Amino acid sequence: MTTRLAPSPSGDLHLGHARAFLAAWAAARQAGGRVVLRIEDLDTPRVVPGAAERQMEDLAWLGLDWDGPVLRQSARADYYAEVLHRLAQGGHVFACYHSRQDVARAATAPHGADGVPPYPAALRPPHPFEAKALAAHPEAAIRFWVKPGTVTFADLLQGPQTQDVAADVGDFVLRRRDGLFAYQLAVVADDAAQGVTHVVRGADLLPSTARQIQLYTALDRPVPVFGHVGLVLNQAGQKLSKRDGAVSLVALRQAGVQPQVLIGWLAATLGLGTGQPCAPGQVAAHFGWQAAAALPIVYEPTAVPWA
Numbered sequence: 001m002t003t004r005l006a007p008s009p010s011g012d013l014h015l016g017h018a019r020a021f022l023a024a025w026a027a028a029r030q031a032g033g034r035v036v037l038r039i040e041d042l043d044t045p046r047v048v049p050g051a052a053e054r055q056m057e058d059l060a061w062l063g064l065d066w067d068g069p070v071l072r073q074s075a076r077a078d079y080y081a082e083v084l085h086r087l088a089q090g091g092h093v094f095a096c097y098h099s100r101q102d103v104a105r106a107a108t109a110p111h112g113a114d115g116v117p118p119y120p121a122a123l124r125p126p127h128p129f130e131a132k133a134l135a136a137h138p139e140a141a142i143r144f145w146v147k148p149g150t151v152t153f154a155d156l157l158q159g160p161q162t163q164d165v166a167a168d169v170g171d172f173v174l175r176r177r178d179g180l181f182a183y184q185l186a187v188v189a190d191d192a193a194q195g196v197t198h199v200v201r202g203a204d205l206l207p208s209t210a211r212q213i214q215l216y217t218a219l220d221r222p223v224p225v226f227g228h229v230g231l232v233l234n235q236a237g238q239k240l241s242k243r244d245g246a247v248s249l250v251a252l253r254q255a256g257v258q259p260q261v262l263i264g265w266l267a268a269t270l271g272l273g274t275g276q277p278c279a280p281g282q283v284a285a286h287f288g289w290q291a292a293a294a295l296p297i298v299y300e301p302t303a304v305p306w307a
């Protein structure tokens with residue numbers, strides 16, 4: 001078994017990341033498996049200088065270690081280009097010069113999985129793109145030629161899932177017009193390259209999963225098992241953010257919170273233990289997938305053991 005920790009250095013890690021990371025780490029360690037670390041600094045304009053280093057310090061502070069070299073997506077453009085080429089060879093991509101306004105104008109369904117209209121099939125060219133044409137279109141967005149029909153998978157935590165990529169999202173972007181590779185392509189390319197067997201991450205990424213399964217299939221790679229951990233929400237029911245006070249791991253460690261207090265609390269939110277302080281290794285020793293881990297929890301600043 002191989003799981004991964006895949007933070008984006010666009011901000012600091014918070015309790016939501018720590019909850020999913022603890023589950024990913026403990027699942028692998030209990031099985032005697034591997035944990036790999038990947039810094040998802042693909043979207044270079046959004047990268048905060050120093051954030052990746054702080055995130056690695058946060059992980060070390062929590063006691064979550066990893067195996068092998070740290071992968072940085074910003075250094076892997078050549079590999080993503082190769083994977084894109086392979087997809088083009090298989091007849092799975094096309095070049096798109098349409099602007100966002102063109103897409104919105106041609107859209108027939110109002111909102112897709114990401115809150116934007118699905119890419120309209122009417123804007124598709126008659127045929128997929130030939131691989132040799134890729135180099136001739138450096139300024140086009142390259143989109144994935146989505147297969148019609150539903151994708152089903154059994155999520156370790158969220159149960160049986162059915163998603164319809166064609167209806168909900170349409171042909172999604174693999175390489176943006178500015179030349180940056182998209183998250184969906186990079187995450188599949190890297191999980192495949194790192195031999196990840198179990199993708200354990202926050203439930204906000206559940207809607208991306210069918211897209212990723214279509215990519216694995218197009219690349220003829222084994223589809224990993226997915227487990228989506230419930231999010232940590234603020235009292236207004238939103239994903240945690242800076243406005244919610246000291247929820248970043250940096251802030252907690254600067255405030256002198258003991259990591260074992262945090263680990264014990266996080267473990268209890270995963271349905272493991274009673275919230276007593278403990279080390280990650282103790283969580284791994286007793287690890288199992290519990291129904292509680294699927295559910296979102298609400299962070300109440302006065303009700304946590306370090307308040």
Ligand code: GLU
Binds near residue numbers: 200202
């Ligand atoms: N880098 C993404 C994030 O921090 C996670 C991607 C993934 O786990 O697939 O939200």
